Amino acid sequence: MISVKAPGKLYIAGEYAVVETGFPAVIVALDQFVTVKIEEAEQIGSIVSSQYQENSIYWRREDGEMVFDNRDNPFHYILSAIRVTEDYAKTVGKALGIYHLTVESDLDSQDGRKYGLGSSAAVTVATIKALCQFYDLPMNHDKLFKLAAIAHFDVQGNGSLGDIAASVYGGWIAYHSFDRDWLKLAEKHYNFAQLLSMDWPGLDIELLTPPADLRLLIGWTGTPASTSHLVDRVALNKAKQQQAYQEFLVKSKACLKRMIKGFRDQNLAAIQAEIALNRTLLNELDQFTHAHIETPLLKRLCEIAEDFGGIAKASGAGGGDCGIAIIDAHKHLHQLVNKWKDNQIIPLSFNVHHVEE
Known part of the structure; x- marks a missing residue:
């Protein structure tokens, strides 16, 4: 059983301006977590969240692709994280497996209301961390940020991705957002190995004390x-x-x-x-x-x-x-x-x- 967690975040300052390329914000990671667990499965895999138990989904693999038995689900960020990580795994020659993936979260109140701690970012980061362990993929904070930023941006389509940075790096950070228009073009022209190794225009992350x-x-x-x-x-x-x-x-x-x-x-x-x-x-x-x-x-x-x-x-x-x-x-x-x-x-x-x- 693989079990990893990623923290939620709060913005301290710099909101709205940070969505522009190279503009700074100060963000802090908090000790409230999304936990993702992965366990190998045989023929049928599952994705389960304690928040959405009635919408748990089951899947199998056909010709290397995930095939779902029920498409109407609230798991868009998890699925995007899986797709991005498995695309990366394929580029380094890893065979894709089947697994049960379970999500638990501290980032909502007991009655299910969101605190605003960046749960979609934390679940994206935690899912990618867990899958990188599952597939034994080389990983560091910079690569994890880039994979999670790609996965999250593919779903949300806007925002600075500062909450991803807080969830990856932890603590207090100064974050300058990268050029998202560049990322849209770069995804079409570079493979994952290239995207993860190159500098992203405007991106700067500094740990603060x-x-x-x-x-x-x-x-x-x-x-x-x-x-x-x-x-x-x-x-x-x-x-x-x-x-x-x-x-x-x-x-x-x-x-x-x-x-x-x-x-x-x-x-x-x-x-x-x-x-x-x-x-x-x-x-x-x-x-x-x-x-x-x-x-x-x-x-x-x-x-x-x-x-x-x-x-x-x-x-x-x-x-x-x-x-x-x-x-x-x-x-x-x-x-x-x-x-x-x-x-x-x-x-x-x-x-x-x-x-x-």
């Missing part, structure tokens, strides 16, 4: 949000407001560069100042894209954090899901958390997860 006194607090609004739909809405509206959008991009990049320097310099005050500015920039973006990034409850989350000496903002695409607060560990954290609870904001006691080589 936070100041010792930095504490990350996470508050959940209880309202799930669709990242892909929100990103689409911004993309549609930015075309009508090109000048304002370009100004947002320039300011966001400068803000994130200063924030990343704050991590390098171990300067909590500098990081907090740029978190506050990034929140302002996202609210300015909201004014001309009408994406409704900062909901009333997320706004309240931020105000409460500020009352106790922290700096907060929506995490990720907004519209619900989580907000984050960056605060000095010596401040009144319990009082802040209790005030969140009084305002129907659910504190999530998750920790940063670091991935081993």
Whole structure:
């Protein structure tokens, strides 16, 4: 039995701008996981998820291809991860097998609502990690990121793939997104071995070390949000407001560069100042894209954090899901958390997860 896990993530800053090639974001991996298990099978394989038990699917292999007995399933990211990894396996001469693949996830609440921790990215990464072990494929973080990015992008069609990077590399990262238009062309002209070994235009991933006194607090609004739909809405509206959008991009990049320097310099005050500015920039973006990034409850989350000496903002695409607060560990954290609870904001006691080589 092969068993691997991949962590979920939260965006700290740089949302929306990061979908543009080479624009930075800061992201953190959390100790909530998707676990994928693979066990060899004989004639009939299966894909089972604890979240979708009624939609478990069964498959066999004909002429090297996976053939499914039921096509109506919610497993698009898993299937894309399988396809990409098995295409890679074939290029290095591996014979394809049959297996039972099981998925378990911590990334949703007990009643099935999503926290917004990047479950589709984590399940993509975990599936590819498990299959690379199953097929004994050479693998490192860079190759894993590229395979998972291809698989995820083939399904979602938009986004920065920063959640893939967080799930692969773990910890705190500074992420600059690569050129997705280039990837679409590159997939047609290069095989997997070439794609995994070459540099991807614009891609840069740097591991960050936070100041010792930095504490990350996470508050959940209880309202799930669709990242892909929100990103689409911004993309549609930015075309009508090109000048304002370009100004947002320039300011966001400068803000994130200063924030990343704050991590390098171990300067909590500098990081907090740029978190506050990034929140302002996202609210300015909201004014001309009408994406409704900062909901009333997320706004309240931020105000409460500020009352106790922290700096907060929506995490990720907004519209619900989580907000984050960056605060000095010596401040009144319990009082802040209790005030969140009084305002129907659910504190999530998750920790940063670091991935081993």
